[in-house]
Ligand code: AHG
């Protein structure tokens with residue numbers, strides 16, 4: 001019987017082409033896949049295991065933490081800290097860099113993650129996800145400092161997300177295209193179901209939180225206005241709008257049927273240049289979208305070229321089908 005390509009088989013075959021690969025990376029991805037299976041289980045059990053609702057605590061960004069934000073962060077740490085592949089971790093839910101405990105060996109990679117993306121959706125049973133980015137530690141086998149994590153997105157060795165939707169999927173890139181795997185719960189493995197994913201070039205769909213409309217800058221307002229004008233407007237076609245409030249779900253839709261996703265800079269809170277965080281949201285998602293033939297920009301600059309200045313730095317994000325992103329960028333240039 002043919003079982004299909006498992007995630008482990010896929011990664012091992014990829015790594016065979018890389019001179020000097022030691023198997024560390026393969027093992028790290030295996031641990032990550034385990035963490036994702038455990039998170040998928042916790043998310044799926046929902047109210048049965050008492051994980052719904054919020055805590056009294058806030059994270060460093062002043063957001064109220066959901067119980068599952070903290071549980072999933074813990075799962076990511078415990079599953080990935082022990083094996084000796086990492087020199088440090090950083091996450092949305094931890095103020096500072098997480099140092100690997102002394103009893104464990106250190107390794108050559110850094111892991112950065114958003115353990116539960118779209119967590120406002122957990123209580124209402126709508127898709128959430130996990131986003132991760134793997135970087136090389138500038139100095140291997142040494143406890144990583146904050147500055148070690150401040151690498152532009154172009155330096156990412158691997159980026160991926162897990163989507164806990166109607167099925168659980170793992171989508172990842174190691175810099176040679178994007179591949180999607182679906183969790184077969186009975187078998188307990190991720191199986192390759194979406195080889196070589198590509199963002200369709202033509203699109204009629206956009207995603208933006210329209211409740212922020214009065215705070216948008218003119219280029220974004222212009223773009224959305226033109227989409228809304230439909231067949232009578234300058235675009236000459238009707239557009240459709242979506243907003244899931246889970247970036248993972250939005251990016252997955254874009255990888256499947258195209259479109260554009262925007263969380264742009266707005267004037268709502270001038271101290272925040274956008275909502276999404278560069279290191280564990282914008283960078284990994286930008287690498288995936290670019291690797292699938294799409295584009296990703298702040299409106300002014302390619303996101304992957306940005307030099308990060310802080311672990312929890314926020315950036316404006318405009319990503320998806322290349323032509324649409326280029327159009328929005330051209331509106332920023334013209335403004
Ligand atoms: P997180 O749950 O990790 O804090 O991220 C939520 C993000 C992102 O996934 C989503 O696109 C956006 O916030 C939703 O923002 P609104 O609440 O403004 O819709």
Ligand code: MN
Nearest residue numbers: 114117118281
């Ligand atoms: Mn998030």
Ligand code: MN
Nearest residue numbers: 092114116117
């Ligand atoms: Mn989160």
